[in-house]
Amino acid sequence: MKLFDVYPLYDVTPVSAKGIKVIDDKGQEYLDFYGGHAVISIGHSHPHYLKRLKDQLDNIGFYSNAVQNPLQVQLATKLGQLSDCPDYNLFLCNSGAEANENALKMASFQTGKSRVISFKNSFHGRTSAAVATTDNEKINAPINKQQKVTFLPFNDIEAFSSEIKKGDVCGVILEAIQGIGGLDEPTTEFYQQIAELCKENGVILIADEIQCGFGRSGKFFAFQHHDIQPDIITIAKGMGNGFPVGGVLIHDSIKALYGQLGTTFGGNHLACAATLAVLEVMEKEGLIENAKELGDYFLEKAQEVPQVKQTKGKGLMLGLEFDFEVAELRKKLIYEEHLFTGGASNKKVLRILPALNITKADMDIFFNKLKIALA
Numbered sequence: 298m299k300l301f302d303v304y305p306l307y308d309v310t311p312v313s314a315k316g317i318k319v320i321d322d323k324g325q326e327y328l329d330f331y332g333g334h335a336v337i338s339i340g341h342s343h344p345h346y347l348k349r350l351k352d353q354l355d356n357i358g359f360y361s362n363a364v365q366n367p368l369q370v371q372l373a374t375k376l377g378q379l380s381d382c383p384d385y386n387l388f389l390c391n392s393g394a395e396a397n398e399n400a401l402k403m404a405s406f407q408t409g410k411s412r413v414i415s416f417k418n419s420f421h422g423r424t425s426a427a428v429a430t431t432d433n434e435k436i437n438a439p440i441n442k443q444q445k446v447t448f449l450p451f452n453d454i455e456a457f458s459s460e461i462k463k464g465d466v467c468g469v470i471l472e473a474i475q476g477i478g479g480l481d482e483p484t485t486e487f488y489q490q491i492a493e494l495c496k497e498n499g500v501i502l503i504a505d506e507i508q509c510g511f512g513r514s515g516k517f518f519a520f521q522h523h524d525i526q527p528d529i530i531t532i533a534k535g536m537g538n539g540f541p542v543g544g545v546l547i548h549d550s551i552k553a554l555y556g557q558l559g560t561t562f563g564g565n566h567l568a569c570a571a572t573l574a575v576l577e578v579m580e581k582e583g584l585i586e587n588a589k590e591l592g593d594y595f596l597e598k599a600q601e602v603p604q605v606k607q608t609k610g611k612g613l614m615l616g617l618e619f620d621f622e623v624a625e626l627r628k629k630l631i632y633e634e635h636l637f638t639g640g641a642s643n644k645k646v647l648r649i650l651p652a653l654n655i656t657k658a659d660m661d662i663f664f665n666k667l668k669i670a671l672a
Contacts, residue, residue, distance in 0.1 A: 307631055314341030317652050317659060319637065330663055331637040335476065335508045335614065335650040338535030339578045346538055349574035350567060359565045368569035375576050376546075380517040385530065385546040386553070389564030393507035393533035394422025396543040397470065399558050400529045401426040403547060404468030404501035406557055412445040414460055414469045418478030418642060419448070421470060421505055430470050432478075433642065451483045454490050461498050468501040468529075473519035476508035476650075479643030480609035480616030488523040501528045501551075507543070508614065511535040512579055512653055515589030515612030522611065535653075540571035584653040588612040594657055595649070598664045604671050606645075615649040616641065623647045626670060634666040 429444035504527035509519035533543035609616035639648035
């Protein structure tokens with residue numbers, strides 16, 4: 298048997314990692330400014346993270362959600378405190394796509410309606426409802442297109458108001474900063490108007506914080522830059538620092554019914570230990586504040602690179618837009634400068650998603666390597 302060929306792979310084989318460095322099977326070190334799609338939030342192999350997981354394995358790694366798991370309660374409490382979202386209830390699952398799938402399901406359960414409003418260049422996952430709300434024809438199979446989804450541009454409040462008032466919308470799903478879409482974001486005015494119209498029309502507002510959440514934007518959640526309160530918040534990626542875990546934060550105003558949501562592996566003991574470790578490190582090391590400070594430093598340094606047409610994003614969810622497509626630049630950065638970066642559906646954007654505990658010295662190295670590659 299061989300692997301199903303779905304990924305175009307770089308010729309690099311990582312075998313170990315520490316902090317923001319990845320080492321391949323030839324002993325070559327790489328600077329990681331991508332973190333595997335914003336997954337590595339506290340750095341590779343953080344000692345507190347490793348200890349938490351190893352200690353948990355010494356006790357129990359998994360049992361089903363048919364029994365009590367105190368770690369889930371600890372996690373919900375800690376998450377509510379650090380995120381400043383105490384008025385939500387946590388449902389744990391395994392991935393971002395699964396989180397969005399369950400969020401969309403809850404929106405439909407609550408309203409009895411089935412149409413969803415999403416936005417141009419969005420990415421919400423690859424499962425049924427999640428991919429139906431993703432603006433990418435290439436990954437939307439005919440079976441997914443049977444679902445009722447309307448895609449609108451950011452910041453067009455007239456188009457949004459017209460659609461939501463038709464009376465058949467169950468939910469609106471929105472990334473405060475688009476990841477794969479190329480680091481575009483709505484204005485605060487638009488986000489606040491969306492929230493107001495959702496409330497007026499009995500529509501569930503879902504904040505997809507899977508990539509932009511967990512401190513990456515310089516606030517715990519990126520929607521907090523806009524001073525709004527979603528009905529549902531979805532989380533994953535940096536939540537587990539590499540351990541598969543996702544979650545749905547559901548506001549107190551939405552009541553649970555047994556049987557509506559469920560999961561076999563979600564919220565298992567190891568997943569909870571991993572997420573608790575991430576939250577503990579974020580709190581102890583002040584990583585949200587560091588994300589803001591280092592993000593501001595990055596944007597300053599980017600002004601020194603004349604080829605950069607535009608900077609995008611907030612905190613350590615950043616993009617550099619050029620006048621050319623960046624695929625070859627990314628290859629040069631990997632193979633010649635030994636630097637991991639990311640791409641986007643906007644092929645002219647270089648996506649930057651390092652761990653939240655990077656330093657100014659790391660940033661300086663990044664820009665030196667970038668300038669050499671561009672030269």
